[in-house]
Amino acid sequence: MASQKTQEIPVIWIQGAACTGCSVSVLNSVSPTIKNVLVDEVIPGKHVNLRFQATVMAGAGDLVIEALEETWQTKKGGYVLVVEGAIPTRGDAASYCSLGEDKQGKPVSFASRVESLGRDALAVIALGTCAAFGGIPAAKPNPSQCVSVMQLFQSKGVSTPLINIPGCPPHPDWFVGTVASVLIGGLPKAGDLDELNRPKAFYGQLIHENCPRRAYYDEQKFAKKLSDPGCLYELGCKGPVTHADCATRTWNNGVNWCVQCGGLCIGCASEGFPDLVSPMYEKTPDEVLPNIGQKVVQ
């Protein structure tokens, strides 16, 4: 039964230069299900109170912008901000991405929303490669001059704790697991995050280190064309340079993942996605590989 003691954790989730793929991926969460996240106490005694999320929320227009601003003003230091998408900064910024309007009916730039909401948040989660690193909107020639949350915070002097959950899209477990760890244990402690503010629990190892096709690599058995068995490295797989646990976690309730389906890893969780992992179907030069490229079989 509902208890008086349920702690409500307000969450504001805003979307900028995004494709909504991060939201759709989180909807695919299996345990907990997205219903558990929205309705139930996702951790005993604690309920995620999703105050603003444009893909699912009932209201529209000024009604929801008022809810957003009310949460910002009344829950300072107490809400979690989730940012999905990169942040356009070109021109007056509002031209390229706005979120609602002010009382005078002037569009409010997404950049100023991230800055003001970010400054007063308990913690900020940059969800997906666009929010964490800029991603595709920031790819050359970066037509809307997109930046990541980290870049925006640095330029505006915002020091709120920031957790990056890259991936295009991110695995739902990476997001839900991060939220759960904050609800259970509080903000990340020293050593929980890597130098790019990613939880080591999910991004601590390279795809290549745990890849089920790794044995083929070690034996130098390379696929000659897509759909072949064998290691996909020579067809362009970026598993050797990509930090994420897809190989052991697998995707969509464990049914498959990129390398298993023969589609290779395009490095979508990487800081340099997509420019530094392109062309996607060309072999990564050996010299950029970390030491794990050293042959086991001589």
Place this chain on the structure above:
Amino acid sequence: MGKIVIDPITRIEGHLKVEAVVDGGEVKEARSSGTLFRGFEIILRGRDPRDAQRITQRICGVCPTSHSTAATLCLDSAFGLGGSIPDNGRLMRNLILGAAHIADHILHFYHLTALDYVDVTKVAKYEGNDPALKSVKEFIERGELGPFVPRYEGDYRFPAEVDQELVKHYLEALRMRRKAQEMCAIFGGKMPHNMAIVPGGVTEVPTVDKIASFLWRLNELRDFIDNVYLADVVAAAEVYSDYFGIGVGCKHLLSYGSYELDGKEPDLTKRKRLLKQGAVGPDLKLQPLDAGSIAEQVKHSWYEESTSGRKPLDSDTVPNENKGGAYSWVKSPRYNGEVYEVGPLARVMATYLAGDENVKAIVDPALAKFKAGPEVMFSTLGRHLARAVSCKVIADTMPAWLLELKPGEPVYQEYEIPDESTGMGLVDAARGALGHWIEVKDKRIANYQCVVPSTWNMSPRDDKGQPGPLEQAITGTKVKDEQNPFEIVRIVRSFDPCLACAVHVITPKGRTLGEYRVA
């Protein structure tokens, strides 16, 4: 006279603002604009053509599979592969796309649309023992109702017990759409943004365990579609039957068709497809699709006038934000110079008018229930019904495709990237006609253009001053309560807008305010 401004429109993909000028309770003029620019076509220039496959999926995380399909058909044609995709590859592409469309249609009806009609708070009075509804009741009792409140208030018409049942279906649909995404991943690698669909075929190979795993998720979904989704659409149509007359729109429909039934025909406009391609007018006659009749106009968009009327491959984007008379960064795609609506309504009507027995067997009894003819399909409810029909036809066809798969046979055809080439990929995405065009020079992308469903549907006035499909559908609508403009959001959402796709640039201009503003 006043103006209703709704910014942001929620429960859609992307960033959309709608303005409606209202006089005497009736919309006299409507304008829609997007509020995000990323510039995918600019980002694609100079890249390896194969990367278009992966990058264009990221235009939209709700319909990435459709973009990957359009991009693949486009690259197939540019690489000279049209007509030579192995059957396994063609079938697995159909299965991945079909699963994505099922996920998308269920998501749209329950999670993006239903809250305009269903009152979640009525679960507070629930007295039964269903665990899901009891947990929603507890949620309501805790008193923090986000994201279901705030909302427009007033026009929720279902009795409490029907509302409660629909809330249960809303929750069940969350699980069902996830299962459909798992089906995509079984052959596609992962969702969103599959990895298996590539020019030449697919990378995944069919095995009996994958086929069985796909089939039994599909069986569960077919049960849901037949007994819950379709039934709920009909139940909503009974209680909100006035919406058969609201949001009529332009009465011209364009479909590119979906799901290749024949892998050997090189010309994809002539390829036999499950859901048919073609153009439909108010006379309800189906005309063959002519891809050469597609062009984009810019008289009321902030682009140089000289670029107006060009076909996609000749298209150029020369912004001019000071152009007089312009009010949108969305261009106006037109077919033979006329306004056309795209979407499930278009492809279902094209297939119905082509005489397809499977579609007629679903549509005719539904219409008979309302003592109406096919002309009522031009409406808010018609779009929802067509979406459910599209979903059922796809789901009912997929078991046969699964059994046609031949484990051990090829899934992929090798190719060389030509030095110079052009390509076109047309397919009906969940939201309607989606076209990708490419020009390859020196094995690199020289030009890439996407004309996407929501560009058709959300387009502004064209060179002849004809408003776009959404604008036409809203204009003339009677708004009962301007503080709670249910009619407008219900019409907008019936189109299932996908603005990340449609909007390439957004206005840098200020906007004129009406006499008052509401939510």
